[in-house]
Every structure is written in structure tokens, then in C-alpha cells.
Amino acid sequence: MPTQLLFPENWVDKYSDYLYNYTIVRVNNHEVAQDLISETFLAGLKSSKNFKGEASERTWLISILKRKIIDYYRKSNSKKGKAEVRINYNDEDAEGDWLEERVSDPYDKTAEDEFENEELRMVILECLDTLNKKQAAIFKMKTIDEFDTEAICNEFNITPSNLWVIIHRARKAMMECMEKNWF
Amino acid sequence: MKLSLIIKCNEATHVCDKAQYKEASFWEKVSLNIHIIYCRLCRKHTIRNRKLTQALKRSDIRTFPEEQKKILKERLRQEMIQ
Numbered sequence: 001m002p003t004q005l006l007f008p009e010n011w012v013d014k015y016s017d018y019l020y021n022y023t024i025v026r027v028n029n030h031e032v033a034q035d036l037i038s039e040t041f042l043a044g045l046k047s048s049k050n051f052k053g054e055a056s057e058r059t060w061l062i063s064i065l066k067r068k069i070i071d072y073y074r075k076s077n078s079k080k081g082k083a084e085v086r087i088n089y090n091d092e093d094a095e096g097d098w099l100e101e102r103v104s105d106p107y108d109k110t111a112e113d114e115f116e117n118e119e120l121r122m123v124i125l126e127c128l129d130t131l132n133k134k135q136a137a138i139f140k141m142k143t144i145d146e147f148d149t150e151a152i153c154n155e156f157n158i159t160p161s162n163l164w165v166i167i168h169r170a171r172k173a174m175m176e177c178m179e180k181n182w183f
Numbered sequence: 184m185k186l187s188l189i190i191k192c193n194e195a196t197h198v199c200d201k202a203q204y205k206e207a208s209f210w211e212k213v214s215l216n217i218h219i220i221y222c223r224l225c226r227k228h229t230i231r232n233r234k235l236t237q238a239l240k241r242s243d244i245r246t247f248p249e250e251q252k253k254i255l256k257e258r259l260r261q262e263m264i265q
Binding site: 008009011013016017019020021024034037041042045046117121125140142143144145149164167168174175178179182183 | 234
């Protein structure tokens with residue numbers, strides 16, 4: 001008897017944001033990331049019989065996604081030359097510019113920052129998981145997608161004051177969760 | 184409408200929430216700032232709220248596009264029927 005079960009009908013709502021943020025830093029392309037996630041869900045559905053229930057649903061989906069990402073890089077590498085970076089310094093006007101370009105940019109994000117940001121994203125997503133469904137949906141729309149108050153109110157059929165109450169509760173829960181896990 | 188710069192805690196928290204989305208007016212922000220001079224709890228809350236906003240901004244988090252979610256859900260549903 002498996003301890004964990006699969007509920008593919010909930011996958012998109014529950015995991016697509018998480019997987020999306022996981023993928024985007026690895027492939028650096030929105031469309032590719034979206035395709036990889038669709039493929040992951042479909043592959044998961046096909047091989048759901050192989051799910052032993054030892055890991056959580058999400059961990060299992062991530063393991064499929066990882067393989068998809070590796071496959072994507074294999075494919076793009078086999079198109080020879082495409083993965084190479086080509087820099088052209090034949091432009092006469094730009095002569096000498098390359099020296100300046102080689103000076104390290106102090107504002108450039110370092111790999112460490114990027115790594116920290118990814119961790120932060122994952123913590124935020126974990127915390128969003130602790131909110132109830134409606135709260136999370138509204139909070140995401142308002143805060144991440146930056147929709148207007150009016151548009152969200154229409155979508156959920158609520159008044160602006162309802163919206164602010166929901167936002168306030170969501171923010172409070174997020175603050176508490178983030179304080180435990182991040183700050 | 185009486186414009187008052189002295190506000191209660193519940194108003195202050197509301198203004199603070201609005202300020203996180205740049206939806207608080209100038210006078211609302213002034214009244215919030217006056218309020219948090221003497222109200223320790225709201226001051227603490229305001230700092231935490233700002234911290235959350237900054238974290239969200241810095242993280243550069245994205246959501247899977249809504250219309251893509253719908254398409255994907257439909258595809259999964261179709262696959263499950265078969």
C-alpha cells in the first residue's frame with residue numbers, strides 16, 4: 001500500500017508555479033520552460049503506475065523534470081555550434097570597446113546571488129502553499145502578476161475591501177512563514 | 184470627509200498594505216509615518232511588511248501563465264479519460 005498517492009487533476013494548480021520557477025533558471029527561456037513542464041506532467045501521467053509512493057508527488061515530478069531538462073540540453077548540444085557564444089569584434093567603430101567590456105561589472109549579479117535568489121523563490125513558493133487556495137490565488141495575482149485591484153475583484157467577484165482583507169491575511173501569513181524559514 | 188493625520192491602528196495597517204503596492208496617497212503615507220512614531224506594534228508590522236515586499240521583489244519570482252495553465256489542465260484531463 002503506497003503511503004503517497006497521485007492526484008494528476010491537481011498537478012497544474014499545485015505544482016506548475018513551483019516547477020516553472022525551478023525550470024526557468026535552468027533553461028533561461030519561458031517557452032522552453034513551459035514546454036518542459038507540460039512534457040513532465042504528461043510523462044508523469046503515463047508512468048504513474050511506476051510511482052511507488054515513497055517520495056512526495058512534488059519530489060517525484062521534479063525528478064521527471066530534471067531528466068527532461070537534461071534531455072533538452074542534450075538535444076540543443078547536438079545542434080553543433082548553436083551552444084557556442086560568438087562575439088564579433090570586426091566592427092571598426094567599436095574598436096577598443098572590447099577592453100572595457102572585459103572589465104568586470106560591479107553591478108553584475110554573481111552566481112552566489114543567483115543561487116540565493118533561487119532558494120528565496122523556493123521558500124516563497126513553500127510559504128504560498130500554506131495559504132488557502134483563494135488567498136494564494138489572489139495574493140499571487142496582486143503581488144506577482146501585478147494585476148489591478150479592479151481586475152482581480154471582477155475575476156473573483158469580490159469588493160475592493162474584501163480584496164484588501166484577503167491581501168492583509170495573506171501577507172500576515174506570508175510574513176510569519178518567511179520569518180520562520182528565511183529572514 | 185475630514186482629513187485627519189492621526190489615524191487608528193486598523194487604518195494604519197490598511198495604509199501600510201496599500202503602500203506595499205504603491206497605492207497609498209501622499210497624505211495616507213504621512214499619516215502612517217506619524218502613527219508609527221508612537222505605535223510600536225504598527226511600526227514593527229510596517230517593517231515586516233516592507234521586508235516581505237522587498238523579498239518578493241528581489242526573488243524575481245514568476246507564475247506559470249494562467250492561460251497556459253488552463254490549456255495544460257485540459258490536456259491532462261483528456262489524457263486521463265483515455
